[in-house]
Amino acid sequence: RTIRSLDMIRSAVRHVAAPFIAVFLAGAPASGQTVDDQEMARRASASLLAARRLDVPKAQDITAVILQERFEEFERRSKAYEKHFALDPVYESPLIKLYDALERSNTEVLAKLDKWVATRPSYISYGARGVWRERRGYWLRGGEFVQQMPPESFASMTRAQDAARQDLLIAIEMNSKFAPAYNSLVRIERARGSRE
Numbered sequence: 001r002t003i004r005s006l007d008m009i010r011s012a013v014r015h016v017a018a019p020f021i022a023v024f025l026a027g028a029p030a031s032g033q034t035v036d037d038q039e040m041a042r043r044a045s046a047s048l049l050a051a052r053r054l055d056v057p058k059a060q061d062i063t064a065v066i067l068q069e070r071f072e073e074f075e076r077r078s079k080a081y082e083k084h085f086a087l088d089p090v091y092e093s094p095l096i097k098l099y100d101a102l103e104r105s106n107t108e109v110l111a112k113l114d115k116w117v118a119t120r121p122s123y124i125s126y127g128a129r130g131v132w133r134e135r136r137g138y139w140l141r142g143g144e145f146v147q148q149m150p151p152e153s154f155a156s157m158t159r160a161q162d163a164a165r166q167d168l169l170i171a172i173e174m175n176s177k178f179a180p181a182y183n184s185l186v187r188i189e190r191a192r193g194s195r196e
Contacts (some may be wrong), residue, residue, distance in 0.1 A: 066102060077098060129166045136164075
C-alpha cells in the first residue's frame with residue numbers, strides 16, 4: 001500500500017506539479033508560443049532542483065536567533081535571501097518564510113523585536129516586528145468561522161494587525177522592494193474581508 005501511494009505521489013509530481021512549477025517558476029511561454037513536453041520537463045527539473053537547494057529557514061532556529069538577540073545574524077540572512085530573490089523569483093519563498101518563522105504564541109519574541117527596532121532600526125527590524133504582529137493577529141483570531149468567533153478574538157486580531165501595518169509601512173518606506181512587508185499587508189487586508 002505504501003509503495004502504491006509513493007507511485008501515486010511520483011505520478012502527481014510528474015504530471016501536475018512539475019509542469020505547474022515549470023510554467024510559473026521557469027516562466028510561461030509568450031502568447032502564441034508553445035512549449036513541447038521535453039522543454040516543459042527540462043524547465044520543471046531545473047525549478048525542482050533549484051527549490052531543493054534553497055536554504056529554507058526552520059521556525060525554532062529563527063525564533064532562537066531573535067530570543068538570543070542575534071539580530072545581525074537575522075539581518076545577514078535576510079539580505080542574502082533578498083540578493084538571491086532579486087536574481088531569481090524562486091527565492092521569494094525562503095525570504096517570506098524567514099519572516100513568517102517567528103513563533104507567534106511567545107510574547108517574549110515581541111519584547112526582543114521591540115529591542116531590535118530600538119537599537120538597530122531598519123527595514124529588516126521593522127519588517128520582522130510587523131510580520132510577527134500580523135501573524136500574531138491571525139493566531140489571536142483562531143481558526144473559527146467569523147460567525148462563530150468571539151468578538152474579542154476579532155478585536156485582538158485587529159489591534160495586532162493595526163500595529164503591524166504601521167511597522168510594515170515604515171519598512172516599505174525604507175526599502176520599497178521589501179517583499180515580506182507587502183506579503184503581510186495583503187494578508188491584513190484579506191483578514192478584514194473587504195475585496196476592495
